[in-house]
Amino acid sequence: MSNKEIANAFKELGNLMELHQENPFKIRSYNNAYITLRKLGEPLADMPMEDIKQIKGVGAAIADKIGQLLETGTMSTLEKYREQTPEGVREMLGIKGFGPKKVWVVWKDLGVETVGELLYACNENRLIELKGFGKKTQDDLKAKLEYHLKSRDKFHYASLEQEALELVNALRAKFEGARIELVGEMRRRCNVVKQIEVLIGTKVDASKLFEEGFLTEKEAFENGWSATSAKETPVQIYTCEAGDFGSKEFRYSATGEFMDAWVKAFPGKDFKNLQEEHQVFETAGIPYLEPELREEDYFLEMAIKGKVPDLVEEENILGVVHNHTTYSDGLHSLEEMAKYVQSNGFQYFVVTDHSKSAFYANGLKEDRLHQQWAEIDALNQKMKDFTIFKGIESDILNDGSLDYDDSILAQFDCIIASVHSNLNMDEEKATQRILKAVENPYTHILGHPTGRLLLSRKGYPLDHKKIIDACAANGVAIELNAHPWRLDLDWTWIPYAMEKGVPISIDPDAHSKEGIHDIHFGVLSARKGGLTNEACLNTRSAEDFGKFLKSKK
Numbered sequence: 001m002s003n004k005e006i007a008n009a010f011k012e013l014g015n016l017m018e019l020h021q022e023n024p025f026k027i028r029s030y031n032n033a034y035i036t037l038r039k040l041g042e043p044l045a046d047m048p049m050e051d052i053k054q055i056k057g058v059g060a061a062i063a064d065k066i067g068q069l070l071e072t073g074t075m076s077t078l079e080k081y082r083e084q085t086p087e088g089v090r091e092m093l094g095i096k097g098f099g100p101k102k103v104w105v106v107w108k109d110l111g112v113e114t115v116g117e118l119l120y121a122c123n124e125n126r127l128i129e130l131k132g133f134g135k136k137t138q139d140d141l142k143a144k145l146e147y148h149l150k151s152r153d154k155f156h157y158a159s160l161e162q163e164a165l166e167l168v169n170a171l172r173a174k175f176e177g178a179r180i181e182l183v184g185e186m187r188r189r190c191n192v193v194k195q196i197e198v199l200i201g202t203k204v205d206a207s208k209l210f211e212e213g214f215l216t217e218k219e220a221f222e223n224g225w226s227a228t229s230a231k232e233t234p235v236q237i238y239t240c241e242a243g244d245f246g247s248k249e250f251r252y253s254a255t256g257e258f259m260d261a262w263v264k265a266f267p268g269k270d271f272k273n274l275q276e277e278h279q280v281f282e283t284a285g286i287p288y289l290e291p292e293l294r295e296e297d298y299f300l301e302m303a304i305k306g307k308v309p310d311l312v313e314e315e316n317i318l319g320v321v322h323n324h325t326t327y328s329d330g331l332h333s334l335e336e337m338a339k340y341v342q343s344n345g346f347q348y349f350v351v352t353d354h355s356k357s358a359f360y361a362n363g364l365k366e367d368r369l370h371q372q373w374a375e376i377d378a379l380n381q382k383m384k385d386f387t388i389f390k391g392i393e394s395d396i397l398n399d400g401s402l403d404y405d406d407s408i409l410a411q412f413d414c415i416i417a418s419v420h421s422n423l424n425m426d427e428e429k430a431t432q433r434i435l436k437a438v439e440n441p442y443t444h445i446l447g448h449p450t451g452r453l454l455l456s457r458k459g460y461p462l463d464h465k466k467i468i469d470a471c472a473a474n475g476v477a478i479e480l481n482a483h484p485w486r487l488d489l490d491w492t493w494i495p496y497a498m499e500k501g502v503p504i505s506i507d508p509d510a511h512s513k514e515g516i517h518d519i520h521f522g523v524l525s526a527r528k529g530g531l532t533n534e535a536c537l538n539t540r541s542a543e544d545f546g547k548f549l550k551s552k553k
Helices: 003-019 024-038 049-053 059-072 076-083 087-092 100-110 115-123 135-151 157-174 242-253 256-265 277-284 298-304 334-343 366-382 427-439 464-474 491-499 514-528 542-550
Strands: 180-183 196-200 215-221 224-229 234-239 319-323 348-354 387-395 414-418 477-481 504-507
Touching (some): 003 100, 059 076, 087 100, 157 514, 319 387, 334 366, 387 542, 427 464, 464 491, 477 491, 477 514
Parallel strands (some): 319 348
């Protein structure tokens, strides 16, 4: 088991014990174990038990539970509380902002044991009179439940990417010589996907496809099967003749909306029995459109006009912007992060630890800022052909102002302004709050604009056009936060940002060395919005990136 999986087991145990109103001291110790273990750099699986016991806040009892998880994949105490708790009640604990105390109330006072029952109770206004609730809390919970149910049985693209690639390789080994490719949402690199879809360019023997538990058949249809993988991921298998592969690859890679627009644009044209996908576009007489651009009719219309964007490539990203170190809530030191970034071929690194109001993330007070700046100066002297920029992820406070006084803000090279608190805002409040931050002369980049967490938190509503217009007027870039749970700015707003000349910065929001590789997912999302190299902020050289920052001063 990974450190993250072990840490999450203690988080779940703490929540379940709090739900059952157990010893607060034990609950706190398990919650602290979660915080400690998820930040641990060395894999627990590689550590001797004596060393695990020496980890601050662990001790013999928690170390024993870690040992159980490493040896068996389960923890007896956790299993005991799971058995005492209905599955639907455990699911409620996964809803953001709906903690164990409130779950206990609706479970015991209303007899609600599933998310569906809870939503029905909200619709019946049954929560208003409950202790600790009220109409506002009920309305907020109702919105979260609706989002939760809508997101159920979906996956972050990042969580399936490796499995999908491994499945394709395994199928190629089974059906040697056959053309086999990903199609559907995975090929379009959607932020969130429902399943893995694969096209096989030959008629296949079902017994070979489903042998030895490789895939489990759920349902057969005319040209393929619905199945599940060994990891119980939904899989859709399509088959076709080799000579029709290009036509079918095109068909299965586009949305219904895109295909409807395609049929209307090219009435009477025959796109059948084409071996290569590019032949489909040649037959239509338009430039090739990358699969990422086949969501809706916008880019089809551009292709018909001969204006297909030259999409940003991962290798064109020259700088790693938005990173956290041990100065705030990162796992690795400033020097470790900087050297790792340089070793991966980047020209520059922007340190943006949390600002002082982010007490929950060990945000930097002024004295520690000066300590960090001195270390950055020393590293910049030592590291050749590499630049570390002094940045901060400054909290946008409730009134829209930035954390720190102007005298401090003026000393940063780069300021990313982000909302982290008081997220329950209506559109007017959220828009005005962020507009004020964008208009602040010290803001360089607007961070994760809506605060969303895909499949977990919808994010606050914004008037995106007003925000983008304000960024254009004030010389502020917008972040596409590349963490696969965020991918915020949403790709659908990239065309408007590009139209207004607002640069997009593809930032990993890295809290560890390995976190910088999330740039990969940010680039995939940016490409869906048609982002070009020229419109991306951190495809610029260190010198040109520095010029952008100084243009604000």
